[in-house]
Amino acid sequence: xxxxxxxxxxxxxxxxxxxYGANKTSFHDRHHGASSRDGGRDERGARSDAGDRRxxxxxxGYDRRPGSRSAGHRGYRPAEAExxxxxxxxxxxxxxxxxxxxxxxxxxxxxxREAPHRRDERPRFEGGSxxxxxxxxxxxxxxxDERPRRDDLGGAxxxxxxxxGxxxxxxxRDERPRRDDRGGAxxxxxxxxGxxxxxxxRDERPRRDDRGGAxxxxxxxxGAxxxxxxxxGxxxxxxxRDERPRRDDRGGDxxxxxxxAASDRxxxxxxxxRARRAFDRDRTQRSYDAPGERSRPSTGGAYRTDxxRRDERPxxxxxPGRNDWNAKPKAAFEPTDDVVHERLEAKSVAAVExxxxxxxxxxxxxxxxxxxAGMGAATPFPIQAASIPAVLGGRDVLARGRTGxxxxxxxxxxxxxxxxxxxxxxxxxxxxxxxxxILAPTRELALQIDRTIQPIARSVGLFTTQIYGGVPQxxxxxxxxxxxxxxxxxxxxxxxxxxQGKLDLxxxxxxxxxxxxxxxxxxxVEPVQRILRHTADGSQKLLFSxxxxxxxxxxxxxxxxxxxxxxxxxxxxxxxxxxxRVLVIEHRDKAEILTSLVDREGKxxxxxxxxxxxxxxxxxxxxAGIPAVSLHGDLNQAKRTRNLERLTSGRVNVLVATDxxxxxxxxxxxxxxxxxxxxxEYKTYLHxxxxxxRAGRSGRVVTLITRQRQRRMTELLDRAEIDAPxxxxxxxxxxxxxxxxxxxxxxxxxx
DNA sequence: AAAAAAC
Numbered sequence: 001x002x003x004x005x006x007x008x009x010x011x012x013x014x015x016x017x018x019x020y021g022a023n024k025t026s027f028h029d030r031h032h033g034a035s036s037r038d039g040g041r042d043e044r045g046a047r048s049d050a051g052d053r054r055x056x057x058x059x060x061g062y063d064r065r066p067g068s069r070s071a072g073h074r075g076y077r078p079a080e081a082e083x084x085x086x087x088x089x090x091x092x093x094x095x096x097x098x099x100x101x102x103x104x105x106x107x108x109x110x111x112x113r114e115a116p117h118r119r120d121e122r123p124r125f126e127g128g129s130x131x132x133x134x135x136x137x138x139x140x141x142x143x144x145d146e147r148p149r150r151d152d153l154g155g156a157x158x159x160x161x162x163x164x165g166x167x168x169x170x171x172x173r174d175e176r177p178r179r180d181d182r183g184g185a186x187x188x189x190x191x192x193x194g195x196x197x198x199x200x201x202r203d204e205r206p207r208r209d210d211r212g213g214a215x216x217x218x219x220x221x222x223g224a225x226x227x228x229x230x231x232x233g234x235x236x237x238x239x240x241r242d243e244r245p246r247r248d249d250r251g252g253d254x255x256x257x258x259x260x261a262a263s264d265r266x267x268x269x270x271x272x273x274r275a276r277r278a279f280d281r282d283r284t285q286r287s288y289d290a291p292g293e294r295s296r297p298s299t300g301g302a303y304r305t306d307x308x309r310r311d312e313r314p315x316x317x318x319x320p321g322r323n324d325w326n327a328k329p330k331a332a333f334e335p336t337d338d339v340v341h342e343r344l345e346a347k348s349v350a351a352v353e354x355x356x357x358x359x360x361x362x363x364x365x366x367x368x369x370x371x372x373a374g375m376g377a378a379t380p381f382p383i384q385a386a387s388i389p390a391v392l393g394g395r396d397v398l399a400r401g402r403t404g405x406x407x408x409x410x411x412x413x414x415x416x417x418x419x420x421x422x423x424x425x426x427x428x429x430x431x432x433x434x435x436x437x438i439l440a441p442t443r444e445l446a447l448q449i450d451r452t453i454q455p456i457a458r459s460v461g462l463f464t465t466q467i468y469g470g471v472p473q474x475x476x477x478x479x480x481x482x483x484x485x486x487x488x489x490x491x492x493x494x495x496x497x498x499x500q501g502k503l504d505l506x507x508x509x510x511x512x513x514x515x516x517x518x519x520x521x522x523x524x525v526e527p528v529q530r531i532l533r534h535t536a537d538g539s540q541k542l543l544f545s546x547x548x549x550x551x552x553x554x555x556x557x558x559x560x561x562x563x564x565x566x567x568x569x570x571x572x573x574x575x576x577x578x579x580x581r582v583l584v585i586e587h588r589d590k591a592e593i594l595t596s597l598v599d600r601e602g603k604x605x606x607x608x609x610x611x612x613x614x615x616x617x618x619x620x621x622x623x624a625g626i627p628a629v630s631l632h633g634d635l636n637q638a639k640r641t642r643n644l645e646r647l648t649s650g651r652v653n654v655l656v657a658t659d660x661x662x663x664x665x666x667x668x669x670x671x672x673x674x675x676x677x678x679x680x681e682y683k684t685y686l687h688x689x690x691x692x693x694r695a696g697r698s699g700r701v702v703t704l705i706t707r708q709r710q711r712r713m714t715e716l717l718d719r720a721e722i723d724a725p726x727x728x729x730x731x732x733x734x735x736x737x738x739x740x741x742x743x744x745x746x747x748x749x750x751x
Numbered sequence: 752a753a754a755a756a757a758c
Contacts, residue, residue: 441755441756442754442755442756443756468756469756469757469758470756470757473757473758490755490756490757491756491757492755492756492757492758493756493757493758494757495756495757496757496758497757499757500758518755521755523754523755523756524755524756527756527757609752609753609754610752610753610754611753611754632754633754633755633756658753658754658755659753659754659755660754660755662754680753
């Protein structure tokens with residue numbers, strides 16, 4: 001099954017590593033004679049040259065040398081690598097030809113996965129074939145079936161997305177070729193609206209006023225007509241700290257998250273009578289409780305008849321804005337960085353109602369039920385029990401279930417069942433177009449969803465494929481050509497393939513948005529809308545998120561008909577398994593406190609606000625002897641996947657990530673989440689902290705802030721409905737040991 | 752000023 005990644009692949013690949021060491025040696029021998037390299041490089045040198053490039057501890061012997069990790073590693077110190085051998089690895093002559101050779105090689109190699117070792121130190125390939133033979137290359141963390149097939153390498157001439165010159169190792173800052181040497185220099189980078197804008201070379205960047213603001217838009221500023229990110233409406237004044245009334249003054253006009261009528265509202269009740277009022281409340285323009293007589297499957301498109309057609313509906317101006325569903329007066333001082341949307345009203349499902357219900361009772365077929373059991377899902381979680389029958393019934397569904405509550409299966413299993421039913425009696429044709437699509441905000445999440453759904457789909461003979469960016473598209477297109485039933489992907493590549501005519505969604509009857517509220521944020525929502533418009537008329541839509549609120553209104557408005565809205569009852573902090581704390585620290589202590597926080601036994605996920613800081617922290621932890629990797633959008637996809645896998649597999653215990661890892665990513669037993677930078681949005685807080693305490697396990701979240709941020713943090717926690725103690729902390733404080741579990745007091749805290 | 756998503 002070359003078209004899909006299998007989790008086992010990684011393990012299999014790792015198992016080959018010892019054998020690889022032998023291969024590598026023979027490779028070296030083959031080429032040694034032709035090498036003009038210093039003849040003093042003996043067998044051991046060659047082996048460490050190869051082995052050090054991999055991080056596998058099992059690889060040949062180098063791990064016995066303390067202090068030397070791998071040459072590709074930030075903590076690597078060459079002095080310890082070779083006894084007495086000169087550091088110089090390239091003769092002057094070789095270096096002269098190196099750059100030229102490299103650019104040729106880059107063009108040839110950029111279509112396939114990046115070789116794990118640094119190009120400029122790699123044993124020379126120039127003499128022989130341009131690339132090592134299959135199985136001859138170092139295979140750190142590589143899954144064989146993930147590698148593009150040979151015939152897919154046609155795309156080789158084209159540099160990979162997000163890959164700014166394959167020869168630029170991210171961490172080897174010192175060895176990075178100067179900018180002008182990089183072959184890729186003339187190609188503008190993604191997200192770079194000015195080819196001449198280097199990322200790191202701050203000093204070389206023209207001063208702000210020199211840049212001629214007129215022709216080059218500022219970051220995130222795409223012209224006046226386009227609202228700024230997070231700024232929904234030009235009429236809304238910008239957040240002005242000074243003008244903002246004190247917190248206690250605000251209560252009246254701005255509802256808290258989860259608060260439908262501020263303080264005068266009675267405790268939220270989950271009575272059945274409220275349940276059905278889902279979307280129609282206070283909103284007369286469109287009624288979602290119109291009789292659900294949409295007969296979608298048979299009369300594709302007919303569902304639009306039970307709602308006013310676009311031109312019959314009140315004009316845009318007459319309707320409340322997208323964020324004004326309930327026509328609540330907007331507070332003039334609302335911070336622009338954390339818009340609080342109304343929470344959707346939903347029918348809630350209590351855990352007790354679900355007791356004793358099986359997946360089979362909910363309407364799933366026996367193959368699927370068995371597969372779920374094999375995956376460890378023996379009985380349905382509440383959110384699954386609620387949404388599975390609704391999805392099987394063909395309804396549009398909005399579902400909110402907190403992080404780690406089993407949302408993927410909640411939409412995945414019934415989706416497979418439904419696709420299966422729609423195919424019943426038909427043969428699987430070659431080249432059939434997909435019947436269902438699942439969209440996720442990040443590639444890692446798309447991959448993870450596929451890992452969950454693929455086994456379910458395969459158990460009934462259906463095929464899935466991932467369509468996401470950062471990797472060559474050849475294999476994805478190949479899979480689509482053969483015929484795929486369920487597509488799982490990220491918006492960019494999906495839309496790209498649609499536009500190229502390589503992905504046809506016209507037969508796609510089910511569309512799922514995972515992390516739906518995030519997918520509705522500015523910048524994300526437009527491609528998502530365009531993609532959804534390509535699906536079959538009247539296709540069923542499923543929107544899932546842990547923080548599902550009215551931010552999804554734009555999509556609901558256009559695409560959903562009489563949706564069923566579900567949430568799980570009693571999902572408050574008391575029932576949560578996550579313990580939250582805020583450490584108020586001095587800024588100068590931050591680095592050291594962070595290091596001591598991650599210096600512990602269990603898996604720790606650290607969130608940083610920027611990519612650069614994430615890297616910096618990972619490096620800092622490494623230097624302190626705590627193996628750490630980073631995960632953010634500046635890494636190429638191979639490294640992203642690999643670094644996440646290193647945490648999953650337990651090869652490292654510390655991952656420093658940007659918010660790319662905030663949502664959806666499931667890694668077993670992360671028991672501490674550290675927020676090196678506090679999030680700006682309460683939703684981000686909820687999602688980040690949701691990386692721990694999954695499926696009922698316990699977890700802790702520690703957020704570091706400075707004194708100045710206390711008030712903002714209080715407000716944020718308020719919106720997230722989380723109570724967390726604020727504690728002053730200094731370096732070597734007992735509190736830190738308490739959190740990391742280094743002292744017996746920790747037992748008291750874990751209860 | 753920041754993350755993410757295409758080639």
